[in-house]
Amino acid sequence: MYAYDELDRTIINERVSEFRDQVKRRLSGELTEDEFKMLRLQNGVYLQLHAYMFRVAIPYGTLSTKQLRALAHVARRYDRGYGHFTTRQNIQFNWIKLAELPDALADLAEVGIHAMQTSGNNTRNVTSDQWAGVAPGEVEDPRIWSELLRQYTTLHPEFSFLPRKFKFAITASDHDRAAIKVHDIGLRLYKNAEGETGFEVLVGGGLGRTPFIGKTIKPFVHGHDLLSYVEAILRVYNQYGRRDNIYKARIKILVHELGIEKFAQEVEEEWLQMRDSALAIDDAVIEDIRSRFSYPAYEKLPHMPEELKKAAHDPHFEAWRKNSVFPHKVPGYAIVTLSLKPVGGPPGDATADQMDAIADLAEKYSFGEIRVGHEQNLALPHVARRDLPALWKALDKIGVATPNVNLVSDIIACPGLDYCSLANARSIPIAQELTRRFANHETANMIGRLHVNISGCINACGHHHVGHIGILGVEKNGEEFYQITIGGRADEQAAVGTLIGPAVPYGEVADVVEDIVEAYLALRARPEELFIDTVKRLGVEPFRERVYATR
Amino acid sequence: MTSPLEQKKIRITGPSVVTANRTWDGVVIYRTAQQGWSAELSDAAIVRTSEEARALLTESIADDVGAIGAYVAPVEVKDTGAIKPGNLREHIRLQGVTIELPVPA
Numbered sequence: 001m002y003a004y005d006e007l008d009r010t011i012i013n014e015r016v017s018e019f020r021d022q023v024k025r026r027l028s029g030e031l032t033e034d035e036f037k038m039l040r041l042q043n044g045v046y047l048q049l050h051a052y053m054f055r056v057a058i059p060y061g062t063l064s065t066k067q068l069r070a071l072a073h074v075a076r077r078y079d080r081g082y083g084h085f086t087t088r089q090n091i092q093f094n095w096i097k098l099a100e101l102p103d104a105l106a107d108l109a110e111v112g113i114h115a116m117q118t119s120g121n122n123t124r125n126v127t128s129d130q131w132a133g134v135a136p137g138e139v140e141d142p143r144i145w146s147e148l149l150r151q152y153t154t155l156h157p158e159f160s161f162l163p164r165k166f167k168f169a170i171t172a173s174d175h176d177r178a179a180i181k182v183h184d185i186g187l188r189l190y191k192n193a194e195g196e197t198g199f200e201v202l203v204g205g206g207l208g209r210t211p212f213i214g215k216t217i218k219p220f221v222h223g224h225d226l227l228s229y230v231e232a233i234l235r236v237y238n239q240y241g242r243r244d245n246i247y248k249a250r251i252k253i254l255v256h257e258l259g260i261e262k263f264a265q266e267v268e269e270e271w272l273q274m275r276d277s278a279l280a281i282d283d284a285v286i287e288d289i290r291s292r293f294s295y296p297a298y299e300k301l302p303h304m305p306e307e308l309k310k311a312a313h314d315p316h317f318e319a320w321r322k323n324s325v326f327p328h329k330v331p332g333y334a335i336v337t338l339s340l341k342p343v344g345g346p347p348g349d350a351t352a353d354q355m356d357a358i359a360d361l362a363e364k365y366s367f368g369e370i371r372v373g374h375e376q377n378l379a380l381p382h383v384a385r386r387d388l389p390a391l392w393k394a395l396d397k398i399g400v401a402t403p404n405v406n407l408v409s410d411i412i413a414c415p416g417l418d419y420c421s422l423a424n425a426r427s428i429p430i431a432q433e434l435t436r437r438f439a440n441h442e443t444a445n446m447i448g449r450l451h452v453n454i455s456g457c458i459n460a461c462g463h464h465h466v467g468h469i470g471i472l473g474v475e476k477n478g479e480e481f482y483q484i485t486i487g488g489r490a491d492e493q494a495a496v497g498t499l500i501g502p503a504v505p506y507g508e509v510a511d512v513v514e515d516i517v518e519a520y521l522a523l524r525a526r527p528e529e530l531f532i533d534t535v536k537r538l539g540v541e542p543f544r545e546r547v548y549a550t551r
Numbered sequence: 552m553t554s555p556l557e558q559k560k561i562r563i564t565g566p567s568v569v570t571a572n573r574t575w576d577g578v579v580i581y582r583t584a585q586q587g588w589s590a591e592l593s594d595a596a597i598v599r600t601s602e603e604a605r606a607l608l609t610e611s612i613a614d615d616v617g618a619i620g621a622y623v624a625p626v627e628v629k630d631t632g633a634i635k636p637g638n639l640r641e642h643i644r645l646q647g648v649t650i651e652l653p654v655p656a
Contacts (some may be wrong), residue, residue, distance in 0.1 A: 026574070027574065027575055027616075028616075029615070029616040032615050033574075033615055033619045033620075047572055047577060047619060047620055048577075049579070049640070049643060049644050050577070050578075050579060050644065050647065050648075051572070051576065051577035051578065052572075052576075052577040080652060080654055080656065081653070081654030082652070082653040082654050095577075096577075097575065097576035097577065098574065098575055098576065098577060099575045099576065345653070346650060346653065349653045350653075351653050351654050352654070417639065417640060417643060418643060418648040418649055418650055419648065426649060428648075428650050429649060429650055432650065478638055478639070480639065
């Protein structure tokens with residue numbers, strides 16, 4: 001966990017006071033909606049179909065039990081008893097009243113949570129690997145650098161009015177769980193041949209209307225130079241990024257139009273002017289941040305304790321363990337993913353009661369820490385393997401132990417037309433139907449790793465472009481239709497999926513996905529060949545034939 | 552959502568209402584013929600010509616304190632006089648989400 005200092009607490013509290021005053025003036029008519037809109041967006045407040053939506057940041061996906069309980073409190077006191085975890089380590093509340101928002105923010109501020117820069121044309125919540133600090137083989141905890149960027153970009157005047165929103169993601173593992181290649185700036189922390197810690201810097205990734213995979217702008221930037229290099233990128237973007245057309249305003253368009261070489265040259269020129277400025281990071285700064293992260297006092301524990309051997313006779317436990325329990329860097333411990341994808345449930349939603357119960361379990365079994373992943377699941381990062389059987393029973397009781405992590409029913413979905421004012425079509429009912437179709441664990445397990453991502457519009461909050469199977473809702477003559485892509489992925493081999501054919505109506509989407517899966521099962525070279533690898537080997541044609549032959 | 556400004560240029564092709572969200576809590580509301588707002592679609596003023604729609608929208612936007620995001624939305628008027636939303640989006644705004652909420656209301 002990271003401990004905020006007095007400055008952080010002051011900033012958050014002052015922001016609550018400011019917003020309270022702004023809301024008061026808005027409700028009295030002193031501020032018009034035109035004047036107020038930007039202010040509310042800078043505090044994560046959107047207007048959706050039924051109500052205001054309130055988006056709260058969970059920096060680099062790390063929560064304490066106190067913080068999770070505060071989120072549960074907000075869900076219960078100010079909303080309808082649940083929240084929705086998003087693909088960018090935020091949580092959204094869908095039914096909040098503007099008049100009560102300052103109180104909700106004040107309650108969250110007490111535990112160091114805020115909604116600053118969760119919307120608007122500024123630098124957004126810095127995201128990271130949900131296994132940061134505990135993943136085996138990780139270079140170092142990427143949250144140290146995420147926190148550095150959080151401090152640097154929060155309320156930064158030069159980056160508060162960018163041409164468009166701007167998103168960072170950081171990973172320090174070979175396997176990318178933070179989807180860095182689809183972010184405006186993606187950072188991969190690694191050690192170079194000289195043993196120095198630094199970053200591969202990628203720029204211009206993003207989804208939405210015009211998807212691009214990020215390009216490497218510099219293969220190695222030393223940690224000391226991270227802020228100056230990032231600032232150089234943001235300055236070039238701020239100078240040349242388009243402000244005349246919202247659809248062409250993201251940095252990905254600028255990088256595409258200038259070309260990565262020209263863009264890199266501009267950045268390099270800018271960087272060389274400021275590289276040795278005050279932005280050069282002193283080791284002491286990093287050490288100070290590092291010292292504010294606390295790590296558990298792990299015990300020396302056996303890898304295969306008696307409790308685990310005994311529980312291995314229970315097939316339900318074993319199914320869950322094999323699916324949802326992952327190796328930890330410390331022997332005797334494990335990382336446990338909590339599936340927020342129950343059969344028939346809305347992906348990523350958790351009730352206030354579940355959040356409170358998870359906080360209790362984190363306290364008991366995970367040194368009081370919870371993580372949020374971009375796949376809209378939670379994780380307990382420090383679970384002693386001997387506690388797995390007891391934890392499983394408790395998780396199962398509250399409905400977050402569905403053994404479907406990374407399987408076909410572990411679906412990423414945006415809120416879609418059920419909530420969102422931008423959506424053209426519903427996402428959640430499609431996801432729910434798919435979870436029912438693939439509810440059988442043996443079948444899902446036999447299919448293997450398969451990511452289905454659903455967006456209700458081209459803005460791609462459900463990351464459909466990078467789903468192994470991507471589903472995009474569109475509107476045709478007043479009816480919901482869905483375009484299907486396959487072959488996308490969000491990991492270190494990130495790729496944008498390929499459209500397989502004409503959009504299909506709402507009622508046929510689940511059938512089409514079943515057809516695609518059946519085609520894969522028939523086409524895969526061997527049971528171990530993953531869906532994504534079969535698509536890579538064969539292309540989309542055999543899948544297209546299968547889907548459209550009878551349609 | 553089409554902005555109110557753009558909608559001023561749009562011609563309606565059937566019965567329509569003006570809808571918005573209530574400022575203090577975001578609840579879906581409809582402009583009434585009495586220059587007020589109601590959470591009931593049945594209370595909405597129905598407009599049938601583009602001129603009427605533009606006038607109702609202009610009047611609605613002028614109430615910046617009471618409502619936000621006002622726009623013209625299509626409706627169906629049944630033979631019985633009942634008013635129904637004219638598309639899925641408006642149906643969802645009126646009836647609520649099409650899924651079961653994680654916590655029943």
